[in-house]
Amino acid sequence: MIFLENFFDNIKDFFFPKICIISDKKLSRENSNDFVDDKLLSGIPRLTPDDLLELREKVKADFFNSYLPFRSESPAQVLIHYLKYRGFSRIGSFLGKYYGGEYVKTFTKLERYDIICPVPLFKTKVRERGYNQSEFICSGLNSILGISQINNLIIRTRHTKSQTHLKYFERLSNVKDAFKINDTFKCKISGKSILLVDDVVTTGATMNEVIKVLRNEDIKEISAFTIASAR
Template identity: 30%
Template sequence: MFRFIQSYIADFLDLLFPSLCLGCKQTLSANEKVLCVACRIKLPETNHHEDPYNQNSLNKFAGKVPIRFVISFLYFSRGNLVQKLIHQIKYRGQKEAAKEIATWYGLKIKSESQLSDEIDVIIGVPLHKNRLQQRGYNQADWIAEGLAEALELPSRKDILVRKHFKESQTHKNRLERWENVSNVFAVAEGKQNELEGKRIALVDDVLTTGSTLEACAAELVKAGCKSVGIITIAATHR
């Protein structure tokens, strides 16, 4: 009886406040989430999971920190649908969209590659507590959760911490980005032993210069993990 009431209320709310496609703003049908079918098929997928050790991707980190693999789901470019999605995920409260899109990618990774066999735990790039309080959520944690559920792997929010509150990276070049995140991240006190020998998938929303992910990966490697791979929802064209 309770489930029936819940379903009835949900249907009623959908009539009053229908879910809209984050791309075209048209009403979503019952079997659509985040994007309508028309928008979803337009997503510029990278197919990185088919070649996760591609040197072009790994070159972002070459000579800086050892990275096992680098994959991104979608190509990000100014004004495209992916930029719109990332903006809404980061600044418009669409955390559930972050999880759903990550789930799509996780299922694709699981069915079309063997990459999940190289991962023990999934960790999102952390936000500083002040930023987390401002935004109310960390989109990287929601992405990590979606990937973890699809890949049937654990995700952890308590391993990495952001020690300092730094300004946005959005308009910085490569050197400025690195200087902005240098010595910002650390492995949480008492968690070092939990990383020993672990194969980590480090997760974020967008891969641009890689400086933030590089800084996080360096701390994980320092703590003794076996390997670090990188998964993001989007990446700029190389």
């Protein structure tokens, strides 16, 4: 039986090899995931303490953490591109769990979190893409935290342009008043501590607009988590 299993695994591996999306090299069977080499992932440069200090001044959360520098053609850029535009939604779950494992090692007061939720997309964007990538990151992270996850706690009330090529004040204007609390959950968040999750933060305009909406409620504490940060 073991011989047959190995035989069919070899056939599958030959005709349908798993390829690292960053290096384009074949992944070993022992690799923990189907899209990026474990050794390559562990060696990706991280945000420096100075980077994080600068970001924590931008993001108006009580606590904020991020991991990878998001630059053109960087490993983080490739991972997020596949997550958002190539249909690799599972990358979100994997990255959320992977960096969630690091998160719990560096930030031990996890009992403070009551609710975890993703930054929302507008409904037309969800239909176009098929999913909200931040929900998958959120689910992966929450597989470590094990707290209440409310994917539609925040509602995006209107379509907004992509923030990618907008200047700072254009970004602020673009997302101004674009979010609201889902009335269904208002009674459930009073006095709670919330962890907000997104894929990438740049100026903090989107994240801060969501945080502003949450601050209008009787929220105890708001923290934020992203996989990567751009400048």
